[in-house]
Amino acid sequence: MLKRAVLLGAYVLFVLLPIYWLVNMSLQTNREILGALTLWPENLTFANYIKIFTSSSWYMGYVNSIIYVLMNMAISMSVALPAAYAFSRYQFIGDKHLFFWLLTNMMAPPAVFLLPYFQLYYTIGLFDTHIAVALAHCLFNIPLAVWILEGFMSSVPKEIDETAFIDGYSFPRFFLRVFMPLIRSGIGVTLFFLFMFSWVELLLARTLTSTQAQPIASVMTRTSTASGIDWGTLAAAGVLTIVPGIVVVFFVRRHIAKGFALGRT
Amino acid sequence: MNKVRNNSAWWLVLPMLALVTFSAIVPLMTVVNYSVQDVLDPHTRYFVGVEWFVDTLNNPGLQAALARQFAFSLTILAIEVPLGIGVALLMPKRGWQASLVLILVTLPLLIPWNVVGSIWQIFTRGDIGLMGWSLRQLGYPYNITSSSIDAWATIILMDVWHWTSLIALLCYSGLQAIPEAYYQAARIDRASRWAVFRYIQLPKLTNVLVIGVLLRFMHSFMIYAEPFVLTGGGPGSSTTFLSQSLAIMATAQFDVGPSAAFSLIYFLIILLVCWVFYTAIMNLQKDRRGEGPDA
Numbered sequence: 001m002l003k004r005a006v007l008l009g010a011y012v013l014f015v016l017l018p019i020y021w022l023v024n025m026s027l028q029t030n031r032e033i034l035g036a037l038t039l040w041p042e043n044l045t046f047a048n049y050i051k052i053f054t055s056s057s058w059y060m061g062y063v064n065s066i067i068y069v070l071m072n073m074a075i076s077m078s079v080a081l082p083a084a085y086a087f088s089r090y091q092f093i094g095d096k097h098l099f100f101w102l103l104t105n106m107m108a109p110p111a112v113f114l115l116p117y118f119q120l121y122y123t124i125g126l127f128d129t130h131i132a133v134a135l136a137h138c139l140f141n142i143p144l145a146v147w148i149l150e151g152f153m154s155s156v157p158k159e160i161d162e163t164a165f166i167d168g169y170s171f172p173r174f175f176l177r178v179f180m181p182l183i184r185s186g187i188g189v190t191l192f193f194l195f196m197f198s199w200v201e202l203l204l205a206r207t208l209t210s211t212q213a214q215p216i217a218s219v220m221t222r223t224s225t226a227s228g229i230d231w232g233t234l235a236a237a238g239v240l241t242i243v244p245g246i247v248v249v250f251f252v253r254r255h256i257a258k259g260f261a262l263g264r265t
Numbered sequence: 266m267n268k269v270r271n272n273s274a275w276w277l278v279l280p281m282l283a284l285v286t287f288s289a290i291v292p293l294m295t296v297v298n299y300s301v302q303d304v305l306d307p308h309t310r311y312f313v314g315v316e317w318f319v320d321t322l323n324n325p326g327l328q329a330a331l332a333r334q335f336a337f338s339l340t341i342l343a344i345e346v347p348l349g350i351g352v353a354l355l356m357p358k359r360g361w362q363a364s365l366v367l368i369l370v371t372l373p374l375l376i377p378w379n380v381v382g383s384i385w386q387i388f389t390r391g392d393i394g395l396m397g398w399s400l401r402q403l404g405y406p407y408n409i410t411s412s413s414i415d416a417w418a419t420i421i422l423m424d425v426w427h428w429t430s431l432i433a434l435l436c437y438s439g440l441q442a443i444p445e446a447y448y449q450a451a452r453i454d455r456a457s458r459w460a461v462f463r464y465i466q467l468p469k470l471t472n473v474l475v476i477g478v479l480l481r482f483m484h485s486f487m488i489y490a491e492p493f494v495l496t497g498g499g500p501g502s503s504t505t506f507l508s509q510s511l512a513i514m515a516t517a518q519f520d521v522g523p524s525a526a527f528s529l530i531y532f533l534i535i536l537l538v539c540w541v542f543y544t545a546i547m548n549l550q551k552d553r554r555g556e557g558p559d560a
Contacts, residue, residue: 037398092272092273245376
């Protein structure tokens with residue numbers, strides 16, 4: 001038992017050490033960072049954080065990222081729910097091919113779509129808007145959502161649908177009142193994954209925006225200036241990008257153990 | 266589950282299909298279109314057939330990037346899968362410790378990929394980074410900007426740090442689904458720890474491991490932001506992987522035709538590997554089910 005705890009502790013330490021170092025850097029001044037190596041901040045300072053929270057070009061990066069992530073979650077969820085229901089309940093012409101083709105979209109490297117996306121969104125006038133990034137992230141998030149939800153929906157017995165229809169429920173009412181509460185944990189896990197993959201993506205988000213909808217990831221590149229890299233601010237900005245993730249994982253922590261297997265255990 | 270045959274289910278799929286058409290098919294067709302043309306300027310273009318594909322396949326730089334990509338993907342899979350299973354077996358099953366460990370282990374997955382690069386850049390620098398500084402204090406001349414071995418080792422370590430959690434969480438949820446009665450039966454039979462793992466736990470993990478390996482292979486094959494921030498693809502081009510080569514070609518050099526051909530080949534390789542892996546696993550399971558008494 002003790003051996004297990006030590007081994008697990010070693011892994012958790014391995015996970016936390018680089019993050020601790022980032023937090024450590026973010027609480028130091030650049031002079032302390034570049035001076036002698038210190039294992040903890042000796043002159044504790046919040047100047048780096050204050051700089052980010054008082055400059056709109058900095059904090060708008062976070063706001064922009066959160067806006068397009070939320071938009072993407074809403075769009076992906078609203079089209080994936082009915083589609084996943086169709087895949088889990090009905091047989092229709094081409095269903096297997098369609099499902100497989102959908103999954104192949106998850107395998108498409110974002111770098112492949114860089115140029116066509118840029119041209120497409122530029123032509124229809126969506127370049128540098130939040131909705132452009134949200135739509136672009138649908139490329140991998142819709143297939144993912146359909147895939148996860150289909151797994152959860154298939155574990156709900158079909159008799160429930162049939163009973164509800166006999167009881168006189170219309171399809172929309174059945175779906176919202178009966179079915180969605182049943183797959184609550186599945187929806188929670190799906191939202192978690194949608195958040196995760198949209199929040200961490202950089203390549204498409206950076207290419208499709210310039211100033212109005214710039215994500216935090218590309219704002220962070222401004223820390224390297226002619227006089228060197230502003231390590232303190234870079235570290236503080238990095239720490240702040242982890243915070244939304246912690247909030248989200250805290251909300252779904254009860255479902256995560258079951259849900260990570262995407263309803264397929 | 267026996268499904269009802271009903272073609273009007275297409276109506277439920279339709280909104281999803283419309284959106285995916287917009288975000289996947291239209292751009293993909295653009296790529297196909299470019300890949301067979303030589304675009305000199307917006308008004309002058311020539312049909313060149315498969316010339317760009319032949320060029321791409323014969324380009325030594327891209328061949329090297331492809332070889333590096335495979336070496337990288339296979340290495341991280343070989344480390345992350347066993348390590349992930351190990352971590353999952355160690356994680357507490359219930360109580361507040363379980364929640365705490367879950368949250369801590371999930372952390373790396375939720376960090377934006379370029380920030381992962383920055384974290385490791387800060388962590389491994391020889392002057393200000395804990396790891397780089399420690400290694401130098403121990404007498405090893407650690408330097409990721411000049412030694413390609415150091416750069417490789419660091420990128421692999423970074424990926425293990427970043428993604429082992431995904432395998433661990435998938436396996437953890439697979440383990441949670443095993444009924445306690447199985448373990449009791451094993452105790453009565455005095456099964457060894459290894460036998461419990463081999464005959465009770467591992468079979469239950471097959472499904473989640475297939476998902477995990479597929480996801481990890483796909484994502485490692487598309488890796489872009491982390492090495493881009495950490496090493497910039499260097500020293501030389503020793504850590505330049507496929508996505509970065511493509512991004513340079515498409516945005517910096519603006520070679521539309523060749524990069525489109527490259528894109529399609531890239532996409533097809535991922536599809537092919539995933540398909541072969543998936544089919545192989547499914548056949549393997551079918552064979553086993555055919556032989557086994559507990560089909």
